[in-house]
Amino acid sequence: MHSDTTGSWMPVALSGDLPAGTVMPARIPAGSVALWRSASGRPAASADRCPHRGMRLSHGFVRGEALSCIYHGWSYGQAGNCLRIPAHPRLAPPETIRVTTHRVEESDGLIWIAVGNPLSQPPRLTDFVPLRSLTVLAGVAAIEAAAGAKANLEGLLEVGEDAGNICLLLSPRDDEETLTHVLIKGEAGPAECTAASRTAESLRRKAEGLQKKEITQ
Numbered sequence: 001m002h003s004d005t006t007g008s009w010m011p012v013a014l015s016g017d018l019p020a021g022t023v024m025p026a027r028i029p030a031g032s033v034a035l036w037r038s039a040s041g042r043p044a045a046s047a048d049r050c051p052h053r054g055m056r057l058s059h060g061f062v063r064g065e066a067l068s069c070i071y072h073g074w075s076y077g078q079a080g081n082c083l084r085i086p087a088h089p090r091l092a093p094p095e096t097i098r099v100t101t102h103r104v105e106e107s108d109g110l111i112w113i114a115v116g117n118p119l120s121q122p123p124r125l126t127d128f129v130p131l132r133s134l135t136v137l138a139g140v141a142a143i144e145a146a147a148g149a150k151a152n153l154e155g156l157l158e159v160g161e162d163a164g165n166i167c168l169l170l171s172p173r174d175d176e177e178t179l180t181h182v183l184i185k186g187e188a189g190p191a192e193c194t195a196a197s198r199t200a201e202s203l204r205r206k207a208e209g210l211q212k213k214e215i216t217q
Contacts, residue, residue: 007116009123011155011171011181014130015109018043023067025058027173028113033102034058035111038065044078045113047100051082057099110169110181123154128167128183131196136204138211139175143168146206158185159199166196168203176211180204 012026013035023036025048032048034057042065048058050069059070066075066083073086080101082093103114105122109130112122136143144150144157147168151157155170169181182200184192 007114007118009105009112009118009121010115011110011122011169012045012113012179013111014133014181015106015111016130017133018111021062023058023060023062025056026113027179028102028115030102030115032056032058033113034060034067035104035113036062036067038062038078040065042078043104043106043111045102045104046076046080047102049099050074051097051099123156125156125169125183128185129187131166131182131184131193132200133179133181134200134204136178136180136207137176138178138204138207140170140172140178142211142214143170143178143180143203143207145210146203156183159203166199168200 010028018024018035018037020037020041021039023034026033026035033045034048035045037043046057046067048056050057052074053071055069055071057067057069060068061070066077068075074082075084076099077083080098082097085091085093105112107122108125140151147157147159149157149159151170157168157170159166165185167183167185169183171179173179182196184196
């Protein structure tokens with residue numbers, strides 16, 4: 001939610017949800033992206049469309065430091081350049097064959113994608129431990145109402161000790177859907193993590209109920 005005159009950072013996934021050598025879909029205002037991590041552990045974000053036939057790259061696979069399309073195997077580097085066309089193994093792919101890429105930063109167990117050109121780095125969340133992510137079919141206002149608290153400019157909503165001392169990092173997709181990252185304040189054991197997860201699910205159901213009520217009024 002944080003923004004400035006040139007851009008902002010959007011938290012799109014937990015680090016633990018993207019192991020080395022994997023790819024997953026994510027969404028930013030510019031559209032769907034393929035969020036992937038190379039074999040060496042570097043995260044990257046590419047437009048979710050292969051220039052060849054338009055197949056989603058998030059359906060593809062990672063080999064080494066490249067993301068490959070599942071359809072015909074065209075491979076792309078983290079800079080977006082085409083590295084290999086299997087049907088023409090001796091051809092050096094021209095520079096004009098590229099996928100759009102987005103700036104990615106990873107810190108404190110979260111992966112962020114730049115929207116525009118932010119002047120600063122993503123906010124640090126050193127006091128929190130990421131637990132899980134969930135999609136809430138409600139806008140930020142409904143989630144705030146369900147939690148009885150307001151999110152700050154960075155999208156962090158502190159629920160409070162009565163709800164298990166958890167925090168929600170809100171990443172709105174539109175007025176009726178919010179990607180929500182559940183964070184625990186400080187260290188927590190298995191019992192505390194389970195309680196925090198149940199609290200988050202309860203808040204999700206309450207927020208979605210409020211959202212539906214608002215729509216029908």
